Amino acid sequence: MSTESVLRAAGRRLRIPQDAINGMRIMRRSIDARRKDVRISLSVRIYSGEVPPPLFRRIAFPHLEPSSPSAVVVGFGPAGIFAALTLLENGIRPVVLERGKEVHERLKDTGRLSREGILDPESNYAFGEGGAGAFSDGKLYTRSSKRGDVPRILALLVQHGADESILWESHPHIGSDRLPYIIERMRRTIEEHGGSVLFGKKAVRLLRRGDETSGVECSDGSSYSGPVILAAGHSAKDVYSFLSASGYSLEAKSTAIGVRLEHPQALIDSIQYHCGGERNPFLPPSSYSFVTxxxxxxxxxxxxxxxxxxxxxxxxxxxxxxxxMSPSSRGGYWANSGMIVEVRKEELPDPDPFAMLRYIENVERRCFFPGFAAPAQRMDDFIEGRVSSSLPDTSYPRPLESVLMDDFLPPSVSASLRDGFTAFGRMTGGRFITHDALLIAPETRTSSTVRILRDSGMKQGRGLYPAGEGAGYAGGIVSAAVDGTEAALRLGGDYGYIV
Ligand SMILES: Cc1cc2nc3c(=O)[nH]c(=O)nc-3n(C[C@H](O)[C@H](O)[C@H](O)COP(=O)(O)OP(=O)(O)OC[C@H]3O[C@@H](n4cnc5c(N)ncnc54)[C@H](O)[C@@H]3O)c2cc1C
Known part of the structure; x- marks a missing residue:
């Protein structure tokens, strides 16, 4: 739908001539595909006799001197990035310590992993500039109930190069091809305003002054003083280990695990858009959300x-x-989604803080084949309980091993997945369950398996602010960014830097 036709429709609805309209802002755009005639709903604000305000408020960052108060941020994923930007905005100089490499170097390492199956343990899809968020799909919506200033997060992303449409799309998405450039610009903002982002800096210990956390020591022997925002993500198991060894309080957390399920995108389009063949070119590749x-x-x-x-x-x-993950165009042949089952910590025999982490690791170890070949089974074969005699083409870049998924997943998880698929099949008139769909295992890093306890002030003792997904209080890009932002504001308040 063109701007011209929206303005014509708005003029008619408001009973004002079209030339009396001097501006329009899209407030929300969503797709309603529940009925056969798929609808795009557009909510717009029309301006007549006044100038439309700017689309968003750009944040002007102050330039900080080396003598400004500072704080240490461990990890440069979404939580660490937004913590650092918030510190900067409030006159506190962030010193970010990131164990991995800068994002474009990281791209080479993830490329090598995909092509050759060779993993760099410090530079991969979890570690490095941008954290797990860098090559994430970049969907900016989440099931998390976490509240916070989400519009500010989105505005900061736009300020650093994300498309303006994320401000109004009901399901905003950036894309794995664009995220690295946006993350790099955010780092440049920090550096150009007096903060620092240091790579190859793996935190191995927290420094203490009496009861207070007073800084961080890195694997190369360097150390950095100041209150600490610890935003190391859920894959940094070594961080949990050194916290536990130094007497910090952790507990096990419930999570959810399962498989990635891949269908041809055209099949998902035909189910979701009720079309026989190709989808209407005005509609984006469709998605689904199932729960039972x-x-x-x-x-x-x-x-x-x-x-x-x-x-x-x-x-x-x-x-x-x-x-x-998916690129901004979402133009690939396949559609994939995690299909996961709740695993509650109460189910585990041993309730120590690492019980869930060990449970997940066992699944991941069982599913490992050299070179990151992945266990796989066709969806209909999984439901019928037989090994697939052949596997379909896939987007997964490493080889596949045809297996009986029941031998690789915990029995309660595979039984629940079978029940779930049957229910999702019923919801789609049977079409979701097909010989062309493929299960690849395991999807295990859906959330943290450990929680780093914190008080109502978001800290554990004076000086330590565990934040983001790895702390066990956030899940997803936006929720981690909100958590990092709030941790920075709390730190600023506690130290009297923000009044
Ligand atoms: C492929 C993929 C696709 C995803 N798609 C989406 C999506 O579409 N939408 C969404 O909302 N979420 C998505 N996610 C999840 C999302 O990326 C995470 O929820 C989010 O990145 C968590 O942010 P975080 O900052 O808390 O932790 P992380 O992003 O994990 O960042 C932690 C950082 O800390 C660093 N670090 C770890 N240990 C140390 C140490 N000892 N010293 C120094 N640095 C350390 C790591 O290198 C990393 O950079 C996806 C994840 C992946 C892997």
Whole structure:
């Protein structure tokens, strides 16, 4: 729909001539595909006799001197990035310590992993500039109930190069091809205003002054003083280990695990848009969101990537993990989504803080094949309980191993997945379950398995602010960014830098 036709329709609805309209802002755009005639709903604000305000408020960052108060941020994923920008905005100089490489070097390492199956344990889909968010799908919506200043997060992304449409799309998406450039610009903002982002700096210990956390020591022997925002993500198991060894309080957390499921995108379009063949060119590649309960467990689709690809997302040799991403165009042949089942910490025999982490690791170890070949099974064969005699083409860049998925997943997870798929099949008139759909295992890093405890002031003792997904209080890009932002504001308040 062109701007011209929207303005014509608005003029008619408001009973004003079109030439009395001097501006329009899209407030929200969504697609309603529940009925056969798919609708695009557009909510717009029309300006007549006044100048439309700017689309968003650009944040002007102050230039900080080396003598400005400073704070240490561990990890430069979404939580660390937004914590650092918030510190900067409030006159606190961020010193960011990131164990991995800058994002374009990282691209080469993830490329090598995809092409040759060779993993760099410090530079992969989990570690490096941008964290797990860098090559993430870049969907900016989340099931998390976390509240916070989401419009500010989105505005900062636009300020650093994201498309303006993320401000109004009901399901905003950036795309794995664009995220690295946006992340790089955010780093430049920090550096140009007096902060620093240091790569190859792996935190190995927190420094203490009495009861207070007073800084960070890195693996190269360097150390950095100041209050600490710890935003190391959920794959930094070594961080949990050194926290536990130094007497910090952690607990096990419930999570959800399962598989990545891949269909041809055209099939998902035909189900979601009720079309026989190709989708209407005005419509984007469609997505789905399924949820059901079976045997007292939630089973749901997670992080669906229309037109996307499945990637090897492990950060450790010997452990297999898959995840999904999609470019901004979402123009690929396949659609993939996590299909996951709740695993509650109460189910585990041993309630120590690392119990869930060990449970997940066992699954990842069982699913590992040399070179990150992945265990796979056709969807209909999985439901019928037989090994697939052949496997379909896939977006997954490494080889596949045809297996009986039941031998690789915990029995309660595979039984629940089978129940869930059957329910999702019923919801789609049977069309979702097909010989052309492929399960690849395992999808295990859906959220943290450990929580770093914090008080109502978001800290553990004076000086330590655990933040983001790895702290166990956030999940997804926006929710981690909100959490990092709030941690920075709390730190600023506690130290009297923000009044
Ligand atoms: C392939 C993929 C696709 C995804 N798609 C989406 C999506 O579409 N939408 C969405 O909302 N979420 C998505 N996610 C999840 C999302 O990326 C995470 O929820 C988010 O990145 C968590 O942010 P974080 O900052 O808390 O942690 P992370 O992003 O994990 O960042 C942690 C950072 O800390 C660094 N670090 C770790 N240990 C240390 C140490 N000892 N010293 C120094 N640095 C350290 C790491 O290198 C990393 O850079 C996806 C994830 C993946 C892997």
């Amino acid at each position: 309960q079976a045997g007292g467990r939630g089973i749901y689709s997670f992080c669906m990537c229309p037109g996307g690809m499945i990637v090897p997302a492990s950060s450790e040799e010997g452990l297999m993990v898959v995840n999904g």
